[in-house]
Amino acid sequence: MELSSPLAIDVENIAFRYPGNADVSFSNLSLKIAKGERFGLFGPNGAGKTTLISLMTGLLSADEGHIKLLGHEIGKKNENAVNKLFGFVPQDFSFYQELSPAENLEFFGAWSGLDRQTIKKRTNELLHILGLEQVRDKRVEKFSGGMKRRVNLAIGVIHNPQILFLDEPTVGVDVQTGHAIINYLLELNKNGTTLIYTSHQLSEAEELCEDVALIDEGKIIVQDKLTDLLKDHDQETLEDLFLNLTGKAYRN
Amino acid sequence: MFKLWASILKDFRVLVRDGIGLALMFIMPIVLVFVVTDIQNSTFNLINKNKLPILICNRDTGQSSKQLIEAINKIGMFKVSQLPKNQDKNTITDSMKAKEALLSVVIPENFTVRVKAKSKSVAGKALTSFGLQADSIQKNVGEVDPLILYYNPVLQESLRLSVKGGLQSALQLVESRETLRSLYFSINEKPLPAQLEDEMLNNKAVINEIPVSKDGSLKAPNAAQHNVPSWTIFAMFFVIMSLGGSVVREKVSGSFIRLKTLPTNYVVGLLSKQITYVVVTVFQAIVIFSLGIWVFPLVGLPGLNLPSDIFGLFVVTLVCGWCAVSYAICVGVFAETHQQSNGFGAISIVILAAIGGLMVPTFTMDTSLKTFANVSPMHWCLQAYYGLFLEGGRLKDVLGNLVPLIGIILVFQLITFIGLKGKNLI
Numbered sequence: 111m112e113l114s115s116p117l118a119i120d121v122e123n124i125a126f127r128y129p130g131n132a133d134v135s136f137s138n139l140s141l142k143i144a145k146g147e148r149f150g151l152f153g154p155n156g157a158g159k160t161t162l163i164s165l166m167t168g169l170l171s172a173d174e175g176h177i178k179l180l181g182h183e184i185g186k187k188n189e190n191a192v193n194k195l196f197g198f199v200p201q202d203f204s205f206y207q208e209l210s211p212a213e214n215l216e217f218f219g220a221w222s223g224l225d226r227q228t229i230k231k232r233t234n235e236l237l238h239i240l241g242l243e244q245v246r247d248k249r250v251e252k253f254s255g256g257m258k259r260r261v262n263l264a265i266g267v268i269h270n271p272q273i274l275f276l277d278e279p280t281v282g283v284d285v286q287t288g289h290a291i292i293n294y295l296l297e298l299n300k301n302g303t304t305l306i307y308t309s310h311q312l313s314e315a316e317e318l319c320e321d322v323a324l325i326d327e328g329k330i331i332v333q334d335k336l337t338d339l340l341k342d343h344d345q346e347t348l349e350d351l352f353l354n355l356t357g358k359a360y361r362n
Numbered sequence: 363m364f365k366l367w368a369s370i371l372k373d374f375r376v377l378v379r380d381g382i383g384l385a386l387m388f389i390m391p392i393v394l395v396f397v398v399t400d401i402q403n404s405t406f407n408l409i410n411k412n413k414l415p416i417l418i419c420n421r422d423t424g425q426s427s428k429q430l431i432e433a434i435n436k437i438g439m440f441k442v443s444q445l446p447k448n449q450d451k452n453t454i455t456d457s458m459k460a461k462e463a464l465l466s467v468v469i470p471e472n473f474t475v476r477v478k479a480k481s482k483s484v485a486g487k488a489l490t491s492f493g494l495q496a497d498s499i500q501k502n503v504g505e506v507d508p509l510i511l512y513y514n515p516v517l518q519e520s521l522r523l524s525v526k527g528g529l530q531s532a533l534q535l536v537e538s539r540e541t542l543r544s545l546y547f548s549i550n551e552k553p554l555p556a557q558l559e560d561e562m563l564n565n566k567a568v569i570n571e572i573p574v575s576k577d578g579s580l581k582a583p584n585a586a587q588h589n590v591p592s593w594t595i596f597a598m599f600f601v602i603m604s605l606g607g608s609v610v611r612e613k614v615s616g617s618f619i620r621l622k623t624l625p626t627n628y629v630v631g632l633l634s635k636q637i638t639y640v641v642v643t644v645f646q647a648i649v650i651f652s653l654g655i656w657v658f659p660l661v662g663l664p665g666l667n668l669p670s671d672i673f674g675l676f677v678v679t680l681v682c683g684w685c686a687v688s689y690a691i692c693v694g695v696f697a698e699t700h701q702q703s704n705g706f707g708a709i710s711i712v713i714l715a716a717i718g719g720l721m722v723p724t725f726t727m728d729t730s731l732k733t734f735a736n737v738s739p740m741h742w743c744l745q746a747y748y749g750l751f752l753e754g755g756r757l758k759d760v761l762g763n764l765v766p767l768i769g770i771i772l773v774f775q776l777i778t779f780i781g782l783k784g785k786n787l788i
Contacts, residue, residue, distance in 0.1 A: 167623050170786070193625040204616035206372065208379040213372070220368030221624040249379070265620075 117178070118273050118304040119143040119166060124175030126165060136162070136328045138175075143306065143321070145180070145272075148299050150319030150336070151308045152348070154356050158328045159308045163275055166306070167198050180272060194223055197271035201278040203258045204265075207251035211242050211261045214250065215268055222269035229268070236264040239294060256287035263291060273304045280314060292318055312348040322348070326356050365626050369634030376608055377638065383604025387646060391597030395590055395650055399663050402585040413441040414525065417457055417466035421447045424474020426536050433532035434467075439525070454512060464514040465525060470507035477506055481540035489548055509533065539563055584664035590654040591747035592720045595740050597650060598643040598683050599714070602690035602707035605639050609694025610703045618787045628788040632778070636687050643683025644676075669750035674757030678750060681764050681771075682743040688774035689739065695781040714738040742767040 120142055127135040136158065143149045153159050164170040166177055168184045177184045182192045205214045212233055219229035237243045240260040245253065250261055263279060276295070280288040288311075295318060299305050309315055315322070316336065323333035332339055332355060336348065345351040377383070418434070420427050435442050445457055445466070454466050470476075511529065513522055542562055546554040612618045621631060654666025669675050690707070697703035715721060717731060718740030724732055735741045742763045749760035782788040 169619060169622060190625040190627075193623055196623070198620060198623045200616050200620060202616035204620040206376060206617065207615070208376045209372065213375060217368050217372040218620075218624070220365050221621060221626040221630075223625050226364065 116145050116181075117142055118145040118147065118180060119306070120176075120178040121162075121166065122176045122178075124165065124172040124177060126161065126170065126172050126174075128161075136165075136172075139328070139330065140175075141323065141330060141333065143304065145304055146299070146302055148296075148305045148318055148320045149307065150315045150322040151306065151325060152310075152312065152315065152322060152352060153325035157326045157356075159325055160277065162325065163277060163306070163308060167196065167275055168192060190223075194269065195271060196273040196275060197266040197269065199263050199266035199274065199276045199279050201281060203250075203262055205250065205261060207258075208249060210245075210247045210249055211237060211264065212246045214261060214265055218265045219268045224269055232268050232270070236268065240264055241290070256283040259283050259287060259291065263294070267298065267303075271303065273306065274298065276305060276307045276309075278309050278311075279307070280309070280311065288314065312352060316348045324352065324355055331355050365630050366634055366637075369630055370638050373608075373634050373638040377604060377642065380604050380608070383607065386603040387597065387600055387642065388649065391593055391600060391646065392650060392653060394596065395593040395653070396661075396663075398593060399585050399589040399654075399658065402589060403663055414439055414465065414521075415443065415463040416440040416525075417443050417445050417454065417463045418469065419445040419447065419449050419454055419466065420469045421471045422469050422473035423447075424478075426474035426477040426540060427469045429539065430469060430473075430532055430536045433535045434529065437528045437532060439528050440465075451512075458512065458514065464517045466512045467529065468510040468512070470509065473506065477537055477540050478544075480506055481537060482544045484541050485544035485548055488545055494549070506537075535563060586654050586658055586664045586666040587751050590650060590666045591751050592744060594647050594650045594679075595682055595686075595743045595747065596711070596715055596720055597646045598686040598743075599689065599711045599740065600708075601639050601643060601646075601686055602693055602711065603704055605635065605687065605690040606694035606697060606703035606707045607700045609635075609691055610697050610700050613695075613785075613787065614699070622788065628782070632691065635691060636684065639687040639690070640680065640683045643686055644679055647679045647683070667751075670754065671750060671756040674755075674760065675750055677757055678743075678746045678760060678764065681767055682746070685739045685743065685767055685771050685774070688771045688778070692774045692778045692781070695778050695785070695787075714740050717741070719744055736766070739767060739770045742770070 122140050123138050124140075125135075125137050139162075141162075151159050151162065161170065165172055166179070166184075168189060171185075179192050179195050182188055182195065184192050205218070209217070215233040215236065216229055219232065224232065233246075237246050240263065242257065242260055242264070245257065250258060253261070259280065259282070266276075267274060274295075279295070280291050283291070292314060295305055295307075305318070307315065307318055319336055321334070322336050322339065324331045332343075334342070340346065340348070340351060343351055343354060345354055416434070418431055420431065431442065431444070434440055443463065445454065449457070454468065458464070458466050509529065511526065513525075517525075539559065542559060543554045546552075621628070651666060651668065655668065656665075659665040693707050693710070694703055697706060715738075717734045718724075718738030719727075719735055720740055724735045724741065727735065746760040746763035746767070749755040749763060753759070779788075
């Protein structure tokens with residue numbers, strides 16, 4: 111696949127193996143994602159999606175090869191500079207449930223390198239956009255799953271990252287919340303944010319992603335525009351394509 | 363600096379919303395310090411003020427047993443009640459239960475006769491050894507029948523030994539009086555004058571008790587001086603119930619991982635936790651010391667006297683708090699669940715307190731346990747506090763305790779770093 115835009119992410123010939131565990135490993139894996147893409151990374155359980163995202167966010171270090179985010183190589187030397195470029199919305203509610211949404215945003219905003227004024231401004235904006243204004247000072251532990259998902263998302267984007275990694279950002283939410291989150295992500299993308307999305311909700315993925323890659327057993331099986339892939343493999347939906355390429359057997 | 367401040371604010375907010383953790387850190391140690399000081403103070407009062415109830419069943423009809431009872435009364439340690447002479451063991455034990463006496467003494471029949479006979483025999487032997495002729499030296503006099511001391515098993519061994527010592531001293535007084543009287547009568551053929559008898563029997567040197575203090579203070583330490591520092595240290599280490607759990611929650615929720623993706627060094631997070639919780643431990647100390655100073659006297663407990671070196675006290679409190687916090691973070695990093703952190707945390711603190719001398723003084727332990735005591739950070743905390751509170755020392759006098767404590771802190775920090783690194787959390 112040819113990429114005309116500058117690269118947001120450039121994974122080049124990486125190798126990785128968990129110490130003492132040969133199950134999930136990459137060998138000579140490469141992946142290029144252009145700036146401004148809405149990129150979906152899909153695969154069955156244990157295929158290596160989370161590991162690949164962990165490598166791209168610097169949570170894990172590749173044994174070999176290079177990973178660049180917007181031209182900056184991930185590594186200990188420029189960790190802080192690279193970490194400013196991206197936001198991460200994990201599948202877990204990775205924040206402080208004892209705190210309110212505003213307090214969480216204040217803390218994570220500070221750790222993202224923002225000053226007080228910017229944090230205040232962004233907090234007000236995000237709580238408004240994500241419909242959390244009314245509960246801004248209430249403890250998150252009392253919130254519904256959908257509200258917690260929105261807090262999780264707000265924290266990931268407080269510093270206006272250029273790249274946003276999303277791991278199952280809508281899992282367990284009602285249709286309305288899921289729809290609102292997807293619309294917000296589309297809005298972010300319109301403003302230039304590159305989205306790297308992974309989920310098992312493939313119908314939602316079809317709505318969000320233009321470009322997709324399927325990964326299985328540590329290898330990228332296909333990567334292209336979603337429409338082209340469906341056409342090339344003579345499939346109607348992403349789910350059909352997924353099952354066609356990864357099989358129907360159980361995965362652990 | 364703003365990142366550090368934001369982190370401290372976050373940790374403080376998480377802390378104040380953890381009601382159970384706060385209760386464990388403040389209410390439980392306060393209750394403990396009250397209860398333990400009251401118990402120790404009661405033990406002191408039992409001997410010195412309240413007196414220990416004792417029942418005496420006097421089966422003898424002579425003078426010596428009466429003198430013995432009088433001597434027991436004079437010890438000042440007992441509240442004596444007499445039982446009828448014909449009571450058997452079962453009746454005596456029933457009376458102990460009924461009258462809430464932990465002790466009873468049975469004076470055997472013919473006690474006076476035997477004491478007098480033995481005294482006469484001893485006096486005769488003494489006269490013979492002086493080269494004087496004794497009127498009649500009774501041979502094969504035999505020993506005085508033993509007194510029987512019944513005691514409730516709840517009475518601690520140390521207290522029982524002290525009671526036994528008191529009774530032996532009363533018994534010795536009675537026997538010595540009879541021997542003196544016999545001896546005097548044999549030589550002078552007239553009774554020993556009461557004044558002379560009194561002088562001879564009560565001519566004991568006085569024992570002055572002086573606490574050895576570095577500041578020359580002669581004030582004897584009270585139960586509060588002993589207990590308040592001990593249980594303050596215990597309270598400080600109980601921050602593990604909140605802090606350990608908080609670290610575990612951050613790991614389990616994935617917050618730690620998320621923080622790793624942000625452009626801030628993990629040191630800021632660790633520093634913030636340490637600052638927040640060290641402040642909490644200092645606050646705990648202030649609360650417990652204040653109770654000791656102002657509230658204890660209001661409820662009839664001895665008041666706490668602060669050491670003269672307040673700056674030294676602050677430094678020692680700070681280092682003790684830092685050690686407690688370092689331990690809590692270390693446990694939190696390795697615990698996989700909240701239950702593990704709390705369970706291991708609570709049990710390990712009780713063990714460290716026990717071997718560190720917070721519950722039983724280390725000088726009463728055997729050599730191997732004393733060696734273990736050096737491993738417990740609480741031992742060094744306690745020694746530093748005792749150096750200030752009991753020995754009247756200053757900061758320079760307790761530096762020898764603070765140095766090992768700082769060494770232990772560094773070990774905890776290193777283990778924490780290794781744990782975080784090993785779990786890929788930093």
